[in-house]
Amino acid sequence: MSPAKSRHKIPLFFSFERSDYKFLEKCLVRRQYLVGQTLFHMGDEGGSLHIIERGRVKVTIPSTSGEELILAILGAGEFLGELSLFDGKPRSATVQALEETETICLKREDLLALMRTRFPVVEKIMEVLVRRIRNTDILLAESHFLSITARLAKKILDLGDAYGVREGGQVRIGVKITQKELASMIGATRESINKQLKTLRDQGLIRVSGGTIEILNREKLVQKAHGIPKS
Numbered sequence: 001m002s003p004a005k006s007r008h009k010i011p012l013f014f015s016f017e018r019s020d021y022k023f024l025e026k027c028l029v030r031r032q033y034l035v036g037q038t039l040f041h042m043g044d045e046g047g048s049l050h051i052i053e054r055g056r057v058k059v060t061i062p063s064t065s066g067e068e069l070i071l072a073i074l075g076a077g078e079f080l081g082e083l084s085l086f087d088g089k090p091r092s093a094t095v096q097a098l099e100e101t102e103t104i105c106l107k108r109e110d111l112l113a114l115m116r117t118r119f120p121v122v123e124k125i126m127e128v129l130v131r132r133i134r135n136t137d138i139l140l141a142e143s144h145f146l147s148i149t150a151r152l153a154k155k156i157l158d159l160g161d162a163y164g165v166r167e168g169g170q171v172r173i174g175v176k177i178t179q180k181e182l183a184s185m186i187g188a189t190r191e192s193i194n195k196q197l198k199t200l201r202d203q204g205l206i207r208v209s210g211g212t213i214e215i216l217n218r219e220k221l222v223q224k225a226h227g228i229p230k231s
Contacts (some may be wrong), residue, residue, distance in 0.1 A: 020118065027110040033057075033097040039080075044091045046084020048105040052076050055101025056163075056175055059093050060184070070184040072132070073098065073175065075163070082125060085111060098175065143187045151186040152196050153224035156206065160215050171218070176211035200224070 013024070030053070033039060039050060039057060056075045060068040071093060074080060084091050085108045106114075115122050142151050156173070164171040183193045200206045205221045207214040215221060 020114075023110075023114070027106055028104045031103050031105055033101045033103070035097055035099055037097050039095040039097065039101075039103070040091050042091050042094045046081055046089070046091045046108075048081060048107050049079055049085055049111050050081045050095075050103040050105055051079040053102045053104055056098045057095050057101055058098055058181070059095050061093055068094075068184055069187070070181055072135070073159075073162070079125075079128070082129070139187075148186070148188050148192050149196055149199070150225050151188070152182065152193065153200070153205075153221050155182065155186050156200075156213060156215065157218070157221055157225055159213070160218075164215070167214075170207075171215040173213045173215070177213065178211055 013020075031039075031050075033055070040046070042062060052074060054076055056073060057080070058070055059072045059074065059080060060070050062068045080095055081091065083089075111121075115125070142154065146154070159173045159175070159177065160171045163174040165174045166172075179193045179197065180190045182188075182197075183190045186193075197206070197208055200221070201208060203220070205215070205217045205224070207216055
């Protein structure tokens with residue numbers, strides 16, 4: 001299937017007309033990545049927008065010590081790499097495939113040409129940028145005001161909302177997350193995450209098996225997420 005043929009799956013292109021898709025047919029290029037493969041590194045030159053057609057990726061900021069801060073996990077229909085297209089500066093984060101992933105890529109000059117003629121594209125990109133800025137503000141506030149328990153509970157709920165698969169009265173998060181990755185997402189240590197996960201398991205709020213988390217009691221997990229101020 002050509003990249004433009006899968007356009008109905010991509011929110012960025014929902015408002016397009018038939019003539020716009022002829023333009024896309026010429027511009028879009030599909031790329032495939034294996035589990036663990038890097039789409040691009042922080043500091044790389046940025047010349048294209050990646051739109052995820054299938055799979056999931058993590059967006060991280062690595063440190064010189066080998067640790068990383070996970071900024072986001074993105075899935076089908078979402079796009080990344082837009083910042084470098086606008087300011088011409090190097091990539092601001094590293095992106096790695098969490099599972100087999102396919103993206104379709106749009107070069108900078110082609111994206112700018114679309115934005116000049118299709119204002120809905122501008123609106124969609126602005127909407128995503130604003131949401132990501134808001135999420136950064138929330139992350140900063142949570143790291144300052146909330147306890148590790150509350151931050152972990154909220155992150156599990158967020159992952160459940162984004163990737164949850166309902167099974168009976170429970171929700172299984174449909175993407176495997178390691179303790180180290182959870183720690184990176186909320187600004188904690190792996191040891192503290194291990195301790196908090198055990199507590200949540202013992203209280204019957206979650207089940208953890210093979211890197212998969214199941215939410216067993218959402219109501220009480222919500223209480224955990226909102227009821228514990230940072231000490």
